[in-house]
Amino acid sequence: MNFAVIPWSKNELNDYIFYSIDDRGEKVPTPTAAYLMQEEFKRLGHVIHTVDLFNDLMKVDFFLFYVLDWDWVKKITELGLEKRMVYCNAEPPTVSECNTPNGYETLKRYFAYILTWNPDWIDNRRIFLRNIPYFFDFQPSLISFEERKLITAISANKRSKWKDELYTERENSYRYFEEHYPDEFDFYGVGWENTNHPCYKGKIKDKKQIFHNYRFAICFENTRMDKNYITEKIWDCLNSQIVPIYAGAKNVKEYIPEDCFIDFYQFKSYDELADYLIHMSKEQYEKYLYSAKKLLENKKVVYLFSGEKYAQDILNAVSHRTEFSMHFYDKIYVRIYPVYLKLVSELKNFVKKLLKKA
Incomplete structure (x- = not known):
């Protein structure tokens, strides 16, 4: 299967969520849980890249939303691929109140699959358990107790x-x-x-x-x-x-x-x-x-919080068939809301410029 990641920021496109550029200007793997997740997908015969590297979105089996990007929700929905969208954001409610039971009820109107870290919130029909992956890299300290x-x-x-x-x-x-x-x-x-x-x-x-x-x-x-x-x-x-x-x-x-x-x-x-x-x-x-x-x-503990386990959590979620269908009015909202966000952003920038000149 083909998986496309909608990453946190544009800086992570072109697969820079998995790689970085070395001193010679070459792309090299980064020591992160994300890279280990990609390697696990590859090991199991799947393909995963950031969304910009897919020339034909129709060939993407699932879109993994690391952030709630309404522009991409709009684009994928307009292609009729809304059943392939997976919400993967792992921020706590302090950062995003979308990531709460009430917030998930709203997100279920737009996403076929939702991943959460909290086992109390899953239903194994639309909402599935995930880990919060970490790259384990033990670095012992040479500084003594007395010197610290x-x-x-x-x-x-x-x-x-x-x-x-x-x-x-x-x-x-x-x-x-x-x-x-x-x-x-x-x-x-x-x-x-x-x-x-x-x-x-x-x-x-x-x-x-x-x-x-x-x-x-x-x-x-x-x-x-x-x-x-x-x-x-x-x-x-x-x-x-x-x-x-x-x-x-x-x-x-x-x-x-x-x-x-x-x-x-x-x-x-x-x-x-x-x-x-x-x-x-x-x-x-x-x-x-x-x-x-x-x-x-x-x-065992390291695996539970690894990038490899995160890959398995994603694959487990999408292995379930859902009865998701986006309502007609929700599709209209998806088309309008990104335009609204853009207008609000432009208005804020305009006001800031005016205040600077004042």
Whole structure:
């Protein structure tokens, strides 16, 4: 079968979601879960590329929407291929409220298949379970326990009105350690440049090299309570030999044993958490690192969060025949809505230009 990916951005077209350009200007595989997913498709006799590499869209068996791109929804629907559309976006509700049970009910009007990480939301008829794939690349640290600073964090500065968002708690933790342990705390990421955070140290290129210099990392997902929403945030820590202080998926311990991380929710206050961190012995700390290393050697766990497993999840979903048929009025909406979005965008840009001249 032929699979076409509608990627996150135009920069990922031409298969750059799977490859990059080396110093010689040649296309080379990237060490990512996406590349391993593509390799699994190939191994099973399928073809998968970004959508721009298919000259004849009629020959595409399924379109994988990594983002809700209404222009492509319109184009595919106008070709009469709406039964081939698969919604694969894995953002949490804090980023996209489409990714909720109510949001999926709306999306079912436009997509034949929907993939979700949350097992409570699937019906195995139109909505199917998927993993959140990760590329496992263990990088041991050569920096000793004594040489490491106490704690760090790496995150983007985000906001959300979603009831279970963790952005607010994440920033609360930063402010606590800035106020009480400014010499033992640094944090990094994008979007914090113009904020009042004295321990902010800027943007970074290599997350793992930063992690090697600290004992602990504040590791809060974007949302709490959702089952299976286990992302690169905790895996990056475990692969970099830093102990994560984790808040997020309520069933995380089904996959990651509690001796691999520190459960933020077990502490009644930040004072109690800080006291636990400061007084942890080297021996106890190294037990965390040892447990994490053993977990990463568990092939079963690694497979569950791999690009190969994601390929299998997609193939499982599309192997089911659905009775999907887009309603006449929904087809009209699909034709009009992208035009509306374009007009709104152009209007915003026009207003910005006027304000600059004023």
